[in-house]
Amino acid sequence: MSAPVIDCRGLSCPLPVIRVKEELDKGQPFSVIVDASVAVENISRLLGNRGVEFTVTPQGYESLIEVRS
Amino acid sequence: MSLLRKNLVLLGGLLVGVMGAVLVKYGNPANMGLCFVCFYRDIAGALGLHHNALVQYLRPEILGIFLGSFFSALTFRDFNPRGGSNPAIRFILGILIMVGGLIFLGCPIRAIYRLAGGDLSAVGGLLGIPFGAYLGLFFLTRGYNLGKARPLPRWVALIPVGFFVILLILLLIKIEWQTPYPYFSVKGPGSMHAPALLSLGLGVVAGVLFQRTRLCLAGGFRDIFLFNDQYLLKGFLGILLGALVANAALGLFKPAVVGPVAHGNFVANFLGMGLLGFAAILLGGCPMRQMVMTWEANFDSFIAILGMLAGAGLTHSLGLAASPAGVTMGGWAALALGYAAAFAIAYGFSLIRATVKGEA
Numbered sequence: 001m002s003a004p005v006i007d008c009r010g011l012s013c014p015l016p017v018i019r020v021k022e023e024l025d026k027g028q029p030f031s032v033i034v035d036a037s038v039a040v041e042n043i044s045r046l047l048g049n050r051g052v053e054f055t056v057t058p059q060g061y062e063s064l065i066e067v068r069s
Numbered sequence: 070m071s072l073l074r075k076n077l078v079l080l081g082g083l084l085v086g087v088m089g090a091v092l093v094k095y096g097n098p099a100n101m102g103l104c105f106v107c108f109y110r111d112i113a114g115a116l117g118l119h120h121n122a123l124v125q126y127l128r129p130e131i132l133g134i135f136l137g138s139f140f141s142a143l144t145f146r147d148f149n150p151r152g153g154s155n156p157a158i159r160f161i162l163g164i165l166i167m168v169g170g171l172i173f174l175g176c177p178i179r180a181i182y183r184l185a186g187g188d189l190s191a192v193g194g195l196l197g198i199p200f201g202a203y204l205g206l207f208f209l210t211r212g213y214n215l216g217k218a219r220p221l222p223r224w225v226a227l228i229p230v231g232f233f234v235i236l237l238i239l240l241l242i243k244i245e246w247q248t249p250y251p252y253f254s255v256k257g258p259g260s261m262h263a264p265a266l267l268s269l270g271l272g273v274v275a276g277v278l279f280q281r282t283r284l285c286l287a288g289g290f291r292d293i294f295l296f297n298d299q300y301l302l303k304g305f306l307g308i309l310l311g312a313l314v315a316n317a318a319l320g321l322f323k324p325a326v327v328g329p330v331a332h333g334n335f336v337a338n339f340l341g342m343g344l345l346g347f348a349a350i351l352l353g354g355c356p357m358r359q360m361v362m363t364w365e366a367n368f369d370s371f372i373a374i375l376g377m378l379a380g381a382g383l384t385h386s387l388g389l390a391a392s393p394a395g396v397t398m399g400g401w402a403a404l405a406l407g408y409a410a411a412f413a414i415a416y417g418f419s420l421i422r423a424t425v426k427g428e429a
Contacts, residue, residue, distance in 0.1 A: 015209070
C-alpha cells in the first residue's frame with residue numbers, strides 16, 4: 001500500500017486528467033480519487049488510450065481509480 | 070467501452086444538429102436553433118437586465134434543458150451538490166464569455182449551425198475556439214487552478230432550481246395573460262421563435278442528451294491538444310453533420326459570405342470566439358456545459374451562468390455587443406479589456422500553485 005493516492009475531488013475539468021497524466025509519466029502505480037462521473041470517464045479514456053491497466057471502484061459519488069502502470 | 074458508448078456523443082451531436090434546423094424551420098432566427106450566448110442574452114433582456122427591445126425572450130429551450138439535465142442528473146446519480154471554487158472569479162469569467170460571444174454573435178454551437186447554414190463568416194469564430202482553448206491550456210498545464218470545490222448541503226442545490234422554476238412561471242404568465250413583464254420583443258431576433266411548447270420539449274430532449282454525453286464544445290479541442298482524444302470533438306462533428314443534412318432537407322441551407330444575424334469582420338469573429346474559448350477553458354466548460362453542470366448541482370457553474378446573464382446585461386446596456394452592422398468602438402475596447410482580464414486571471418491563478426506547493 002505504498003502507491004501514492006492523488007486526491008482530485010473538487011477539481012474543475014480537465015485538471016483531474018492533467019494530474020493523472022503527470023503521474024503516468026512517472027511510471028509508478030498510483031490511485032486517484034475523484035467525485036464526478038465525468039472525471040471517471042475522462043480518466044478512463046486517457047488510461048484506455050494509453051493501454052494502461054486500471055480498476056474503478058465507485059463509492060457513492062466518489063470513485064477510486066487504481067492504476068497498475 | 071462498447072461501440073455505442075464510444076459513439077453516443079456522435080449520435081447526440083447528430084440529434085442536436087437536426088434539432089437546431091427544426092427549431093429554425095418553426096420560427097427561431099436563422100442558424101439559431103440553439104445558441105447559449107444568444108439565449109442567455111434574450112433571457113437577460115426578458116428579465117430587464119438590458120433594454121435592447123430586439124433581443125428579449127425567455128427562451129423555452131434553455132428552460133427545457135434545465136428540466137432535461139436536472140432529471141437526467143438525478144436519475145443517473147450525477148446530482149452531487151458542491152461549490153466554493155472561487156465563485157467570484159467564475160462570475161467574472163462568465164461575463165468575459167458573453168463579451169466574446171456577443172462580439173462573434175453566438176456560442177460554439179451556433180458557430181457550427183452558422184457554418185451548416187452556409188454562413189462562411191462563421192469560419193473566423195470556429196478558428197477562434199481552438200485558439201482560445203490553446204491559450205487556456207497554456208496556463209492549465211502550468212498550474213492554473215481555481216481551487217477545489219467542496220461538498221455543499223443539499224438545500225443549496227435548490228437555489229438554482231428555484232431560480233429556474235421562477236423563469237418557467239414567468240414564461241407561463243406571459244403566454245397566458247400577456248403581462249408587461251417579462252419583456253418579450255415584438256420585432257427583431259427576440260420576436261422570432263418556434264412555438265413555446267416545441268422549444269420546451271426539444272429543450273428537454275437536448276438537456277438529457279447533453280447531460281448523458283458530457284458534450285462540451287470547449288472540451289473538444291482541449292482534449293485533442295492535451296491527449297489527442299477525439300471523443301468530445303465527435304460531438305462537434307455530429308452537430309455539423311446533422312445540421313447540414315437537416316438544413317439541406319428543410320431548404321435552410323443558404324450559402325453566403327455573411328449569413329443572417331451575423332457580421333463579416335473576420336478578426337472580430339476570431340478574437341471574440343477566442344475570448345469565449347479562453348474563458349470557457351479557465352472555467353472548465355463551454356456556456357452549454359456550465360448550464361448542464363448547474364443541474365448536476367455544481368453551484369460554481371450556476372455562478373458562471375449568473376455571470377453570463379450579468380455579462381449579457383452589461384454588454385447590451387453599454388453598447389458593446391456587435392450586430393449585423395459590425396463591431397462598435399466600445400466592443401473593440403471591451404474585447405481588449407476582456408483579454409487583459411482573462412490573461413490576468415489565468416496568470417494569477419497559475420502562480421498560486423507555485424507558492425502553495427503540496428496543495429493540489
